[in-house]
Amino acid sequence: MESVTFVNRKTREKIVEQIPSAGMLKFLYSSALGKASLQLLFKRKIVSSIGGWYMNSKGSKNKIENFIKEYNMDMSEYICPENGFSSFNDFFYRKIKPEARPIGDGVVSPADGKLLAFNTIKESNNFFIKGSEFTAKSFLKDETLAKKYENGAMVIIRLAPVDYHRFHMPASGEISESKLINGDYYSVSPLALKKSLEIFCENIREYSILKTSENGDILVSEVGATMVGSIIQTYKPNTKIEKGSEKGYFAFGGSTLVLFFEEGKVKLDEDLIENTKNGFETVVKMGEKIGI
Template sequence: MIKFYNRKTKEYEIEKVAGDKYLKWVYTSPVGKSLTELFIKKKLFSNLYGRYCDSKYSAKKIDAFIKDFDIDMSLCEDPSVKFSNFNEFFIRKLSKESRPVSTDKNILVSPGDGRLSAYENIDLDNIVQVKGFTYSLRELLKDDKVAKEYEGGTCLILRLCPTDYHRFHFVDDGICGETKKISGRYYSVNPIALERIPKLFCENKREWSIFKSENFGEIIHVEVGATCVGTIIQTYTPGQKIKKGDEKGYFKFGGSTTILFLKKDKVKIDKDIVYQTSLGIETKVIMGENIGRIL
């Protein structure tokens, strides 16, 4: 059971997890854990499933998925579009009206839809994954020089469920550098896995870049792959001027994670998000939602 905080209702809700029984089995049972280490965490499994989701045979899953998880298709950029496979549906674009973005330069917005955790005044060697599990920014980036610049800064972890909108965006105007790619495993990023795989974010395939934002300084964007996420697609152009809310990229099928690192004294995250994080609870947010203010 995964509990999250709904900012609108100010109440806790239980997440509807796609493949809940499967996740519990592969990460908690002896046979499942062995299968995960032998096959599921490896690139081949995610590639094979990714090919299936790109095939016409996967289209039959779409209607049931929409119904089971109450997905509002009226929010799509084109609500009448017919998807030829599951991945086309999964990476669907939403209308600008459904995800408004504040033009106030003092406001930090969420880079995507998902469940958000926020950590302030971070210790580079002990960034929280979940309670009891931490990792090092140096290990995550494999770049000591860059990591050192973010001591005492802010870390935002946005976990995307398979039911979420799976495109991620820029949080400010600015220019983004080249993407650096780090190969790795394909563990699930669901809390069930996070509570059992130490330093999972540093184990998984990931990509990162430095975004030189106009109002919040240099921000590290990290995209973490996961089970069945054989591909992270970057759609932005390095070195090109970016507007707040512009798309950075998207994940193909599977739950995934976007992590942002901001330098010390650049932003103050909203109190409710920080408080819920201190309790070990994620806060549900949508792309473009206000989550903090400039310092």
């Protein structure tokens, strides 16, 4: 397996993450035959739909115990049904005990994962191998809305399959309805993203606007990927919500959250910016402060 290095925020230790199916990902995103296979099959909804069907089946329960052992998961953090989980997906989007994720000051991470922080969206193009330029306009498919965020900060949070897969509100405010942008189902593995951040502009995604009194209008987007069965929104649109309250969850697969901030409305924490400039993601937990 190929590896990626990230930073443990608390200890500042650099940790090597082994990427599952690295050989397959290199084949799909680097070779001519792999790229052809990607276009013809792997990016398509049917592959993820079949995977999602199996992960919702009773037969998939057999995978849970080995998954917990392989990743040495601390299940004491989670709410486990008395009779056990009904399927692997039921386990995958398990709920967490509130005390396991205290909500910090300022703007907080909406999810557990590995985070990249940029003072401006344009700076993100320096982190990845040169390809198509990533812009708010190409991501949102809305020129007027894009202008609102094009000079603002951006946060990307990558959720690995082992992570807690529910996502929450990064601040208190009034949340809009969620808008769907249809697209493909490319992998959002770091090995795929190294080729181009433009994958985010091609994958299926949803976004909502969180209107806050202190941090302006925060755009919260969920990005689907290969083997992500669904993006499920559980919040009530056009209502006032509290920071840390649940927004929704991803069904099986690796997934990503993207946050856009208006210019001058948030100052992201310096350690997150510095780690990103040095080429490293930072491990964060839902509810952990990421900016003011």
